[in-house]
Amino acid sequence: MSLLEASALQVRLGGKPLVRDLSFALDAGELLGLIGPNGAGKSTALKALVQLLPHSGAIRLDGRDPATLPARERGRRIAYLSQNDSLQWPISVRDLVALGRHPYRGSWWRGDGGLGRRDDEAIDKALRATDVWHLRGRKVTELSGGERARARLARVLAVEAPVILADEPVAALDPRHQLRVMELLRAQSRQGRGLILVLHDLTLASRFCDRLLLLDRGRPVASGTPDTVLTQPHLRAVYGIRAVSGRHQGQDYLLPWECV
Amino acid sequence: MRPSPLNLLLLGLLMTLSLLSLGLGEAPLRPGEVLGGLLGWGAEEHRLIVRQIRLPRVVLAWLVGATLGMSGAALQGLLRNPLAEPGLLGISASAGLGAVVALYFGLGALTLWAVPLAAMGFALLATSILYALTRAGATNLTLILAGIALSSLAAALTSLALNLAPTPSGVQDIVLWLLGSIADRSFDDIWLSLPFVVLGLGLLLTSAPALELLALGEGEASTLGVDMTRLRGLIILGSALGVGAVVAVTGAIGFVGLVVPHLLRRFVDYRPGRLLLPSALGGALLVLAADLAIRLIDTPRELMLGVVTALVGAPFFLALVLRSRRDML
Numbered sequence: 001m002s003l004l005e006a007s008a009l010q011v012r013l014g015g016k017p018l019v020r021d022l023s024f025a026l027d028a029g030e031l032l033g034l035i036g037p038n039g040a041g042k043s044t045a046l047k048a049l050v051q052l053l054p055h056s057g058a059i060r061l062d063g064r065d066p067a068t069l070p071a072r073e074r075g076r077r078i079a080y081l082s083q084n085d086s087l088q089w090p091i092s093v094r095d096l097v098a099l100g101r102h103p104y105r106g107s108w109w110r111g112d113g114g115l116g117r118r119d120d121e122a123i124d125k126a127l128r129a130t131d132v133w134h135l136r137g138r139k140v141t142e143l144s145g146g147e148r149a150r151a152r153l154a155r156v157l158a159v160e161a162p163v164i165l166a167d168e169p170v171a172a173l174d175p176r177h178q179l180r181v182m183e184l185l186r187a188q189s190r191q192g193r194g195l196i197l198v199l200h201d202l203t204l205a206s207r208f209c210d211r212l213l214l215l216d217r218g219r220p221v222a223s224g225t226p227d228t229v230l231t232q233p234h235l236r237a238v239y240g241i242r243a244v245s246g247r248h249q250g251q252d253y254l255l256p257w258e259c260v
Numbered sequence: 261m262r263p264s265p266l267n268l269l270l271l272g273l274l275m276t277l278s279l280l281s282l283g284l285g286e287a288p289l290r291p292g293e294v295l296g297g298l299l300g301w302g303a304e305e306h307r308l309i310v311r312q313i314r315l316p317r318v319v320l321a322w323l324v325g326a327t328l329g330m331s332g333a334a335l336q337g338l339l340r341n342p343l344a345e346p347g348l349l350g351i352s353a354s355a356g357l358g359a360v361v362a363l364y365f366g367l368g369a370l371t372l373w374a375v376p377l378a379a380m381g382f383a384l385l386a387t388s389i390l391y392a393l394t395r396a397g398a399t400n401l402t403l404i405l406a407g408i409a410l411s412s413l414a415a416a417l418t419s420l421a422l423n424l425a426p427t428p429s430g431v432q433d434i435v436l437w438l439l440g441s442i443a444d445r446s447f448d449d450i451w452l453s454l455p456f457v458v459l460g461l462g463l464l465l466t467s468a469p470a471l472e473l474l475a476l477g478e479g480e481a482s483t484l485g486v487d488m489t490r491l492r493g494l495i496i497l498g499s500a501l502g503v504g505a506v507v508a509v510t511g512a513i514g515f516v517g518l519v520v521p522h523l524l525r526r527f528v529d530y531r532p533g534r535l536l537l538p539s540a541l542g543g544a545l546l547v548l549a550a551d552l553a554i555r556l557i558d559t560p561r562e563l564m565l566g567v568v569t570a571l572v573g574a575p576f577f578l579a580l581v582l583r584s585r586r587d588m589l
Contacts (some may be wrong), residue, residue, distance in 0.1 A: 050483045072485035079483070086477030088340040089530045099473050102484045139530070155476070159484070 001063050002027050003194040004049070004078070004163050008057040011041070011048045011218075018044045020218045022057075026163065031189040032196045033205040033226075036215035037239055042198040043083050045215070046165050049196075050080040061163065075103030079159035081152060083167035083198070090139035093132055093151045097123050100158030126157035129184055131177075145172045153181065157188070164188065167198045182208045202243065206230050206254040214238060227252050236260055264534075266527050270541035274322070277548050281321075282314045284555055319450055320442040321548040323457050324506045324513055325520075329543020330536050331499035332517020334464045335387075337471040337532035338495045339394050342522065343404055343580065346503045347514030347573075350410030351386045355500075355507035356438055357414040357421075358382030363434065364421045376452055380504030386410050387496045440513040440566020442551055453505035460502030465536055467494045472533035513566045515573020516543050522580065 002025035009022040019041040026032055034042045048055040051066060051074070059066055066074050079100070087096070101119040127133045130150040135143065140151060149172045156164060169185065170178040178201070186208050189195050199205045205212055206226040214222040214229050216238045222229045235243050235256075244255045282298065283289040287309060289297065296302020297310030328346060335344040346352045362368055362378035393406050418438065422431050470491045473481040482488055520542040521535055528534040547565070550572070554563045 047479070052479050052482055070485075071482075071487055075483060075485040080480060082477060082479045084477065084479075086340075086479075087475060088477075089475050089525075089532060091475055091530045095529060095531060096475070099476060099484065102469070102473055102486075105469070155480075 002060070003062060004196075005060040006049065006057065009045065009048060009055060009059065010057050011044050011053055011055045013044075013053075018218050019048065019055075019215075022215075022220055024213055024220075024223065026194040026196060028162070028192050028194055029189055030194050031186055031208060031210045032194070033209035033212045034196055034198045034215065035200070035202065035205050035212055035229075036221075039217075040215040040238075041218040042215055043167050044218075046080070046167050046196065046198060049165060050078060052080075072103045075161075076159065077161055078163040078165065079156045079161035081156045081164075081166040081169055083171075085148060085152065085172075087140050087148070087152070090141040092136070093138055093140055093143070093154075094123065094127065094136040096140050096151055097126055097132075097136075097154045097158050100126070100155045103159065122158050122160050126154040129157055130154040131180065146174055146177050149173055150177065150181065153184075162193055164193055164195045165197075166195070168200065169197060170204065171200065178204060202230060202235075202254055202256055206252060226254075230254050264528075264538075266524075266538050267541060270538055270545060274541060274545050274548065277545060277552065278318050278322075281318050281548060281552050281555075282310050284552065285309070285314060316445050316447050316450055317442055317551065318548065319447075320445050320510060321551050322544040323450065323453060324442060324510050325516060325542075325544035325547030326461060326540035327457050327502035327506045327543070328513065328516035329520040329539040329541075329546070330461055330464050331503055332543070333521040333532070333535045333539035334467060334471065334495045335499055335517070336521055337474060337535070338467075338492065339390075339403060340474065340477075341394075341403060343518070343577075345515065345518035346383075346499060347512060347516075348404065348411075348518060348577070349386070349390055349407035350412075350414055351383050351390075351499065351503050352507050352512040352514065353411040353414035353418075354386035355379040355383040355504040356512050357418050358504065359508045360418050360421050360434060360438075364425065372452060376456065376505050376508035379508035380456065380501055382414075383504035383507070384496065384500035386414070387500045391492060391496055436564070437511045438566075439564040440511040440569070441564050442510050442547070443562060443565075445509060449509045453509045456501045456505035460498045460500075460505065461540065463494045463498030463501070467491055467498070468533035468536050470533075471495075471536075472531055475532060511566060513547065513569050515569050515577065516546055518580075519573055519576055520546055522576075 004026040007023045011019040047053045130153050132151050170181050212229040241256050242258050244257045282294045293306050297306030332345045358378040359375050362375045367374035470486045473486050521539045524538045550568050
């Protein structure tokens with residue numbers, strides 16, 4: 001059984017279909033890249049999968065309809081990183097990451113007592129994995145864009161959910177941290193989690209993802225391993241670009257080169 | 261929730277100031293006499309002065325301050341906007357309008373509850389409108405402007421009601437009442453607002469953990485198990501009940517909900533959920549202190565509490581806007 005499945009997923013907003021006929025299955029240990037030009041419906045699809053947008057079609061999370069799960073249980077099974085960094089208030093990095101443990105917390109009146117040793121371990125692990133351990137006492141508003149992106153990712157990892165959906169997790173990062181975060185996300189998948197990442201960087205997508213799903217104007221155009229999805233005809237038809245590709249250290253790479 | 265040192269400190273200050281306030285007046289009482297009068301072992305006249313005359317004023321200061329302080333903190337958390345406050349957003353003015361409408365149409369004669377109920381109803385309407393605006397993607401600036409529009413509209417409609425009022429003598433009472441004061445109120449007034457204040461603050465307190473998560477934005481908070489519909493309902497209903505109930509008794513007292521959470525935020529590590537209780541205590545403390553100042557300052561006629569909080573609060577608001585203009589507006 002797949003971790004997360006969608007069949008004939010459809011999202012309409014104001015009568016306009018934003019996502020149509022989207023079907024896929026995400027298995028444990030898999031890193032799936034959701035790619036496509038701006039406005040292709042990638043973020044919309046992700047939001048529908050975490051029940052933030054009304055949709056039709058079937059979604060199965062571990063074989064169950066996530067809409068019928070209690071919100072907290074759903075929160076433990078699927079973690080979501082939104083595209084917009086809308087952090088408000090200068091809370092500390094550790095307090096931010098600790099929010100990821102909310103779905104495990106007891107009743108509200110227990111206050112901070114609701115965070116146990118298990119939670120502390122998860123928080124510390126997430127802080128170290130994203131390389132923000134040394135920033136844990138700093139205020140999120142004092143961080144650089146890259147540090148902030150990693151702190152938000154740590155918040156997502158602290159959930160320790162089997163499924164992680166991240167909307168452009170590396171968009172704000174410098175190349176070194178892009179590589180580090182992609183390596184980290186791949187490591188998460190190798191530990192048995194299933195990840196869907198919305199990515200714009202086709203080079204990173206081809207280098208790190210096990211499978212890609214290419215969307216164009218709300219519809220899936222191609223799906224499969226990076227070399228079968230990122231073909232010149234697809235790139236030309238969907239993105240209107242030509243790319244340079246090659247092999248390095250036994251791995252395919254791809255570099256968007258010119259408009260056509 | 262374990263009592264935090266901050267809450268204990270605020271509570272201690274509040275109790276001390278309350279005892280001071282109970283001792284102050286035409287017949288000054290020493291703290292021992294105040295306690296005696298309060299707890300019943302003191303002289304008959306001490307009991308009368310403390311319990312009947314001075315206690316309602318102090319209790320009302322607690323209720324108003326706690327309501328405004330906690331509503332301010334909760335609204336700031338929900339709207340993710342440090343400038344949100346019942347007074348600035350027009351919630352208090354709308355509640356005042358509701359009360360005036362109830363008085364104007366003589367509903368107060370039908371039942372004692374008519375005035376507070378009308379105030380709460382109008383407060384609820386104003387809060388819902390503001391929330392709908394933020395949902396539609398209003399920026400901080402738009403929200404404040406909408407609050408100003410709501411305030412102006414409520415003030416204009418209130419004036420209209422006063423202009424059309426049949427008896428000029430009633431007008432002056434209403435105008436004075438609208439300026440906001442906790443003087444010369446009785447326990448009857450307190451019993452009228454107390455149940456709604458308790459209920460309102462209770463609703464707001466239960467929103468604390470969800471408010472905490474809202475720091476992430478509504479989307480991520482939802483995926484962590486926050487029921488946004490419930491949270492909105494709790495805070496809108498909670499602040500409307502509380503603010504409506506106290507405005508019906510004291511008139512509009514502004515800026516408490518802005519100043520108090522702002523001053524206390526740093527002491528709770530900027531965590532919106534943890535800010536609620538200290539803001540209630542701090543609000544009570546601030547209103548009590550302002551009221552004490554009014555009584556200590558020798559003016560020909562006692563100043564109105566609402567005037568004093570505005571005199572202090574408005575420059576504070578301006579400073580806040582100017583200082584954080586770049587990143588907030």
